[in-house]
Amino acid sequence: MTTFPLHLKAKNELTPHPMAQYWRKCQVEELFALPFLDLVFKAAEIHRQHFHSQEIQLSTLLSIKTGGCAEECEYCPQSARYDTGLERQEMLKVEEILEKAKIAKARGASRFCMGAAWRGPKPKDIETVSEIIRQVKALGLETCGTFGLLETGMAEDLKNAGLDYYNHNLDTDPARYHKVVHTRSHDDRLDTLGKVRQAGLKVCCGGIIGMNETRPERAGLIASLANLDPQPESVPINQLVKVEGTPLADAEELDWTEFVRTIAVARITMPQSYVRLSAGRSAMPEAMQAFCFMAGANSIFYGDKLLTTENPEADFDRLLMAKLDLYPLQNSSTT
Numbered sequence: 001m002t003t004f005p006l007h008l009k010a011k012n013e014l015t016p017h018p019m020a021q022y023w024r025k026c027q028v029e030e031l032f033a034l035p036f037l038d039l040v041f042k043a044a045e046i047h048r049q050h051f052h053s054q055e056i057q058l059s060t061l062l063s064i065k066t067g068g069c070a071e072e073c074e075y076c077p078q079s080a081r082y083d084t085g086l087e088r089q090e091m092l093k094v095e096e097i098l099e100k101a102k103i104a105k106a107r108g109a110s111r112f113c114m115g116a117a118w119r120g121p122k123p124k125d126i127e128t129v130s131e132i133i134r135q136v137k138a139l140g141l142e143t144c145g146t147f148g149l150l151e152t153g154m155a156e157d158l159k160n161a162g163l164d165y166y167n168h169n170l171d172t173d174p175a176r177y178h179k180v181v182h183t184r185s186h187d188d189r190l191d192t193l194g195k196v197r198q199a200g201l202k203v204c205c206g207g208i209i210g211m212n213e214t215r216p217e218r219a220g221l222i223a224s225l226a227n228l229d230p231q232p233e234s235v236p237i238n239q240l241v242k243v244e245g246t247p248l249a250d251a252e253e254l255d256w257t258e259f260v261r262t263i264a265v266a267r268i269t270m271p272q273s274y275v276r277l278s279a280g281r282s283a284m285p286e287a288m289q290a291f292c293f294m295a296g297a298n299s300i301f302y303g304d305k306l307l308t309t310e311n312p313e314a315d316f317d318r319l320l321m322a323k324l325d326l327y328p329l330q331n332s333s334t335t
């Protein structure tokens with residue numbers, strides 16, 4: 001069991017969501033251009049207005065079906081179109097998934113996220129994952145699914161099974177989406193996000209930084225996320241994990257301050273969202289992660305695997321959180 005103190009209530013449970021402000025891309029670019037420490041300070045102030053500064057939401061992510069995906073997303077080792085040496089794995093058995101979920105809960109995770117490498121689920125896949133969701137939910141965990149594009153009625157089925165969140169990222173600036181993802185459009189993503197909202201599910205939606213985009217394009221991604229109405233409850237900000245065999249394996253290195261700036265701008269533009277430090281964290285030095293928390297990140301993926309790429313070991317995470325006097329949020333489902 002985790003040794004962190006329990007926390008009573010997330011601060012942002014107490015405040016209603018304000019009317020969303022529309023963010024023009026140029027306004028977001030202006031935030032990016034602030035002096036680095038001023039930007040971090042501004043983000044830290046806004047973070048403290050809406051959340052307890054020591055509280056971190058912990059999610060554990062499990063790949064329940066890995067690889068062999070028909071889609072062509074240049075960053076992803078799970079695409080069947082790239083030779084990355086990734087071992088394919090068919091759908092895990094329910095018992096295996098439940099075992100992992102119990103371990104995640106015992107280690108302090110409040111949310112269990114399940115990902116399947118599909119363009120989108122088929123009706124029989126929805127039946128299978130619905131049963132899994134029901135059983136994970138019965139363990140007392142929040143549930144999140146990332147299963148790709150949804151057909152009409154699927155989001156409702158997932159909601160009825162007890163799903164809390166649906167993850168569906170906008171990935172990158174809408175204007176360059178087609179340069180990174182070749183088998184679906186930005187509008188397809190928005191369509192599924194609309195279905196998810198319509199069904200009453202909470203939205204987890206973010207993107208990936210470090211895919212050769214420019215700063216204005218990073219601003220474009222953040223503006224597109226911040227202008228979702230309502231804003232996503234969870235915003236995962238991923239740093240590209242460069243996997244050999246994918247077209248982005250040789251992407252240009254991103255300076256760490258630029259990643260921290262992106263976290264800070266996400267916090268300022270989406271003040272009531274959980275901003276999650278997601279993929280790429282295993283390559284981040286502790287001091288950089290600390291800066292990200294200072295800049296308003298208040299959620300992490302927790303555990304030793306992040307779909308198919310490495311994630312810092314849970315013990316390492318616990319140690320880092322203890323050093324920074326951070327502790328896990330017990331449950332964010334009422335936010």
Ligand code: SF4
Binds near residue numbers: 071078116118
């Ligand atoms: S990001 Fe998702 S949809 Fe794209 S190739 Fe990877 S698993 Fe498939």
